[in-house]
Amino acid sequence: MSDAAQPTVAEVRAAAEAVKTALDRHLAAVEGRSGEDDPAVYEAFNQLAAAAEVYDELLYDRYDEVTPFEIPGTEDALPPYTGPEEPNALSVLIRRDYAVAEPQRLLAHAQRIEAAEGEDGPAASGTIHGALGLLFGEFEPDEIASRHKEFGLEEGDSTLWVTAAEEPADPGEWLEAPFEQVDPQSVVCRFDVSAVFDDVDDDDDDDEAEELEDELETDLDEDEDLEPLDADRR
Numbered sequence: 001m002s003d004a005a006q007p008t009v010a011e012v013r014a015a016a017e018a019v020k021t022a023l024d025r026h027l028a029a030v031e032g033r034s035g036e037d038d039p040a041v042y043e044a045f046n047q048l049a050a051a052a053e054v055y056d057e058l059l060y061d062r063y064d065e066v067t068p069f070e071i072p073g074t075e076d077a078l079p080p081y082t083g084p085e086e087p088n089a090l091s092v093l094i095r096r097d098y099a100v101a102e103p104q105r106l107l108a109h110a111q112r113i114e115a116a117e118g119e120d121g122p123a124a125s126g127t128i129h130g131a132l133g134l135l136f137g138e139f140e141p142d143e144i145a146s147r148h149k150e151f152g153l154e155e156g157d158s159t160l161w162v163t164a165a166e167e168p169a170d171p172g173e174w175l176e177a178p179f180e181q182v183d184p185q186s187v188v189c190r191f192d193v194s195a196v197f198d199d200v201d202d203d204d205d206d207d208e209a210e211e212l213e214d215e216l217e218t219d220l221d222e223d224e225d226l227e228p229l230d231a232d233r234r
Contacts, residue, residue: 007058015055022051037080083186087164090188093179096145097156103128105152110134157194164188 022044029044056067100106110131114124124130135151136144148155163186174181 005061007062009062012055012058012062015051015058018051019048019055022048039080042080079185081185081188083164083183083188084166087166087188089165089168091163091165091169093161093163093182094141094158096141096158098148099154099156100128100132100152101154102152105150106131106135109151113138157196158192160191162188162190 026041026044026048029038029040033041052067052069059065059067106128107125110125113134124134139147144151144153145155161182163182165186
């Protein structure tokens with residue numbers, strides 16, 4: 001970044017002051033919260049996260065330094081639940097991603113499905129999209145999830161949201177856009193599965209393994225300093 005585009009010292013200091021103010025507001029909101037899901041605490045948290053992000057960016061742009069702490073991002077975080085206390089209906093929203101890892105295996109399964117149905121007309125099993133249509137038309141999504149390798153699919157990320165409502169939706173009301181009218185504040189719970197989490201766990205495991213290996217090497221080095229026992233001593 002050129003010197004002309006860099007933030008000024010005053011801008012960095014102002015961002016630091018904004019973080020201090022946001023910290024005070026967050027602490028005050030926590031100390032005076034009215035319950036576990038107090039909206040004031042949630043709002044103060046978001047303000048603190050935003051202020052810290054701005055300060056971190058300006059600090060890096062000006063001095064090529066970063067802060068020693070990380071505040072979780074709020075874009076994917078759910079706001080406090082404000083839905084009905086006693087919901088009379090619920091919706092379960094599920095997304096599962098797959099990669100077509102073995103196209104020939106998928107096509108072979110689709111051909112068997114088509115042969116078993118014995119329908120006349122052009123074969124749908126000759127294309128990947130046609131094979132997928134046959135597969136999901138024959139098996140329930142949960143069965144495909146448990147047998148995905150058998151069908152030539154590789155499992156990717158998945159998410160499940162449970163939302164609460166006062167009354168069930170009218171039949172056919174949301175079918176054209178099933179995920180567009182979800183109110184985040186009506187989400188009761190959410191479960192995510194992602195390879196990103198596995199990578200983090202793997203990194204932690206690698207670090208632990210390296211630390212254990214270093215400890216073992218240190219122990220061996222210390223043992224080498226010990227004098228050997230006299231073979232004649234009993």
